[in-house]
Amino acid sequence: MMEIGTTTTPFGRRGAKLSLVRRQVEAENTSSDRSVDKWSVFRDACEARDMLGLQDRPLSVLNALLSFYPHAELCEDKGLVVFPSNVQLSARANGISGATLRRALFALVEAGLIERRDSPNGKRYAHRDTSGAVEKAFGFDLKPLLLRAGELALMAQKVVQERLQLKRARENLTLCRRDVRKLITAALEEGIAGDWDALDAAYRRIVQRIPRDPGLQQLALLLQDMEDLRQQVFNVLDFQQNVQNMNGNADLNEQHKQNSKPDSIHELEPRFEKKQGAAAEVDNNRQNAWLTAFPLAMVLRACPQMADYTSGGMIGTWRDFLAAAVVVRSTLGISPSAFEEACEVMGPEAAAITIACMLERAGHIHSPGGYLRGLTAKARKGEFSVGPPLMALLRLNGRGERAVS
Template structure:
């Protein structure tokens, strides 16, 4: 393969250290390395967004590869192609001259090709007496060979992300449909509960779905939609239990609905199905593990806690727990009360409880006693953080994004 020295661009095009680096790297390709040029092209096409390329850029790259005579890029071959702009325009489906130059520059910037300019900027090749190319000036395809493994990995990641996004969208569609129909059924059949508030939360979640959502966008909304769905099911289960109790007590007495099941508005009990049914063994209740909620959701519901994190931000559960310890001290919650909450709820949920108390600090007279009360309810399987988070999300308009 013809290497030559590092060359600078012709004319007014500037030289950069990145170009120097790419030319040096292109000269250090492992001896004997080969790759199918069209396989490399497909990988680059798949990874075009990561590379910052457009469809026209790929059309120009396809045209450049068509001027390389073999299907296999080889380390020991001459990898410089030297078509004129007119030839490139023809093979790139009639692309305009200015557009061609712009996308050639994008390919260089993306590190897929390197310019090897002659003294006058023309593209050509010199041949020796045997008719073999001795030196050539044009576009060096060596970076494609050098980055073949990297491009393959990038393409695989894009495919995996696309699949994950498709699955997440499907799950969100199903969950959204279920929530909508459950709310409608509950309202039409007169089930007890604050369905007006729940429907407002649902509408807010749907309104946050972007026109072109990313995977993180979909997962964030899906987490909250699944939480809302679970809370609706809990309310309906409690409603059904109330009906069963009323029916068993007196078949002729009209059922009186419980009007205090607005589980999305206050720090309220959960159904025992959510925390685990209470079973007695040796006098001690057994609890299933308490569900941890997504950190992003917690931060959107409780943005005040972020100022207590390291550097004034929270980007992990570890930072969240550090912030909770600081906030605990500020709220006057004793270490023993917080430790008990950690033992019963788990450290993540205990930190979340502190964040929720901090968010409503102006309405709570004794945060320490309040946390102990929540801990006792959680130990009996009578408390869930889900309604608390949903209420705070509603207060913050469902759309405010905090750190996390």
């Protein structure tokens, strides 16, 4: 049974809605001994505007109503009814028209943020006692804001979290889309075997499905499809590279039969001590078995500055690349011992690629020698590989432009 307290139905020709009357009665019968910062509640309402179904104008009017409340915190003991005239409200709500003001007030009531307390003649005023304190006021009751403060805070928090998730989903889709586009382009330019036309068509179909203002669920589906396509591209690249490495390993094995001491990066760095016995065999096996994750041309696309450290300005083979790494090592001020340790832990080719990546970012590295030793220590524990920094530089340098520090 509805317990009737002090309720007022709308003045004039405005009809009464039973749902609003019930809500007003519930608010009247609910008391709160807490107090909340009025502007904090207002900010939460602004964040939750879409969930509340509100636009700019009603929120502007709510801001004006709160400005007429004389205290910093909403508190039931201090009274929660404000009674400005339409002229005063309009002035504080950036001069909106009377019709717009009425629609905004109606929207605030519908959203359950304020309640009307209409007087017998529809005017807004207050009865005061002999000391000037307000005994009874007719106007707009802010009590719903006090009672719903916790709910509004949760709504605002949910909106902020969804906005953050949406932002991250957009970023992830952009990064994944860029990876697919540039890898396909690089593969086509370098003549790597594969059905790149079909993969490019699949990429374009996904891009065409991206709406102008996608929601979180749409972005999640698009991101999944783009990540699947990126994996397909990597699978094709890995397959072709494995074929190339199998052919290359056969040649290396033949050379190993003819020469028990094949060319290595250690021969290019005279100051390195030659290893003997089992240690030398481990190094040779590592070099013969090491599989480059990317073609040499792709590595040079990511690290174009390496060509500047060769006699002819060209790198055509991995041996040329390793020789350039020795020169860059000296240029960066990295000690031979630090470079040798990196070669032992990572393998010569991976160490040379690491040096090339450091060259591209030299302006951001304070101590190249210490930086390389740190990466070597991580690689020893399995916490570092050349793939991520190489892909980052490939994205940065794009079609072969030099990175700008």
